[in-house]
Amino acid sequence: MENLNNPFLLTAYKSPAYFCNRAEESKQLTRLMQSGMNVTLFAIRRLGKTGLIHHVFYPYSNHKKAACIYIDILATKNIADLTNHLATAVYNRFPPQKAIGKKIMELFQRFRPVISFDELSGTPSLSLTIETKAQKENTIGQILSFLDKQNIKIVIAIDEFQQILEYPEKNTEALLRTYMQQLKNTSFIFCGSNQKMMHEIFNSAKRPFFASCTNIKLDYIAEFDYKKFIIQKFKEHKRTMNNECLDFICNWTKLHTFYTQYFCATLFNKTLKTYTVKEAHETALAILKLNEGTFFQYRNLVTAAQWNLLKAIANEEQVFQPQAKTFIHKHQLGTPALVKRGIDALLIKELIFYNAAVETPYYEVYDKFLMRWLQYN
Numbered sequence: 001m002e003n004l005n006n007p008f009l010l011t012a013y014k015s016p017a018y019f020c021n022r023a024e025e026s027k028q029l030t031r032l033m034q035s036g037m038n039v040t041l042f043a044i045r046r047l048g049k050t051g052l053i054h055h056v057f058y059p060y061s062n063h064k065k066a067a068c069i070y071i072d073i074l075a076t077k078n079i080a081d082l083t084n085h086l087a088t089a090v091y092n093r094f095p096p097q098k099a100i101g102k103k104i105m106e107l108f109q110r111f112r113p114v115i116s117f118d119e120l121s122g123t124p125s126l127s128l129t130i131e132t133k134a135q136k137e138n139t140i141g142q143i144l145s146f147l148d149k150q151n152i153k154i155v156i157a158i159d160e161f162q163q164i165l166e167y168p169e170k171n172t173e174a175l176l177r178t179y180m181q182q183l184k185n186t187s188f189i190f191c192g193s194n195q196k197m198m199h200e201i202f203n204s205a206k207r208p209f210f211a212s213c214t215n216i217k218l219d220y221i222a223e224f225d226y227k228k229f230i231i232q233k234f235k236e237h238k239r240t241m242n243n244e245c246l247d248f249i250c251n252w253t254k255l256h257t258f259y260t261q262y263f264c265a266t267l268f269n270k271t272l273k274t275y276t277v278k279e280a281h282e283t284a285l286a287i288l289k290l291n292e293g294t295f296f297q298y299r300n301l302v303t304a305a306q307w308n309l310l311k312a313i314a315n316e317e318q319v320f321q322p323q324a325k326t327f328i329h330k331h332q333l334g335t336p337a338l339v340k341r342g343i344d345a346l347l348i349k350e351l352i353f354y355n356a357a358v359e360t361p362y363y364e365v366y367d368k369f370l371m372r373w374l375q376y377n
């Protein structure tokens, strides 16, 4: 059974104690928030975008002069869903017992709100009756404009923002952009796990959000900081780890946050006083065994040629020029044209990513555990 005191979180943000560094990024984001700038947060998957937002919002949880409101819209299918997600978050930040809460409830009353409670957490959620075209198009605007007039600073983070591209209402981007422009005390943070769609929304000159935000690019946590964090968390539970073990963790997971956290959480679940590379090796194999089902599913997503290419990239770990003769020849991948098509397909399926944020860009397998599994098989 999972150790309930495990300090390596794999899901929701808890508090700064469980969060490794990101001091500079937090400072930068906080400064932009304070100056009322809109921000888009970019990074590869599972690197810590959502975590960072919660981390910078944390000090404002009960702030009198500022309110930070976070919504994850992955589960929304249309504008009405989006409105309800926003209404719920606003309701939870300003419960009716407080002055602002009382006033916003008056606004919500117009939409015959139904309040339900999550069975596990007891958290209330609000469902407004949004039926007509006008209600669909105006309600979010009314909620935002109400908040904007409360004489406090409002920051709204919309996570998994690319989901709006799936809505049947194709004018959602334009609508939201129009609301945004009318607000004085409110700013936004946008982020999403699908980088391609996020770039499409924010960096395409033809679209409403073009040039509307400051882009922040999140990078890997520095090795020194992550190592310090890992050692510290083990130490807090009176456990020690030698350097060889620590090096193995950082190298094996490539410091890709989710995978490093997952590895440490699994290692931590072995309740020991001291950890050496032997336990790290055992943990690595256990993780691969546990996730093997997922790896086989990945295989069904691609053709045999693409799978071979994926294996070749996994074996090289970083591939700078996939169409180069040496790489193709070494791994017997056919022609440069075939490799080019394969790379495109693997990128679209998000099995690999292209790291363009470094001096010499390269391709790498996204899922670090899949990468290791391909290397071992």
Ligand SMILES: Nc1ncnc2c1ncn2[C@@H]1O[C@H](COP(=O)(O)OP(=O)(O)OP(=O)(O)O)[C@@H](O)[C@H]1O
Pocket: 009, 010, 011, 012, 013, 018, 019, 020, 021, 022, 043, 044, 045, 046, 047, 048, 049, 050, 051, 052, 192, 193, 194, 221, 257, 258, 261
């Ligand atoms: N600085 C950090 N210190 C410790 N754990 C972190 C840190 N940042 C993120 N995490 C953890 O790493 C995992 C991945 O982070 P998160 O979900 O924030 O990534 P993401 O970039 O939002 O991913 P996605 O692209 O899938 O939305 C989570 O389990 C989170 O708790």
Ligand SMILES: [Mg+2]
Pocket: 049, 050, 051, 159, 192, 193
């Ligand atoms: Mg996220």
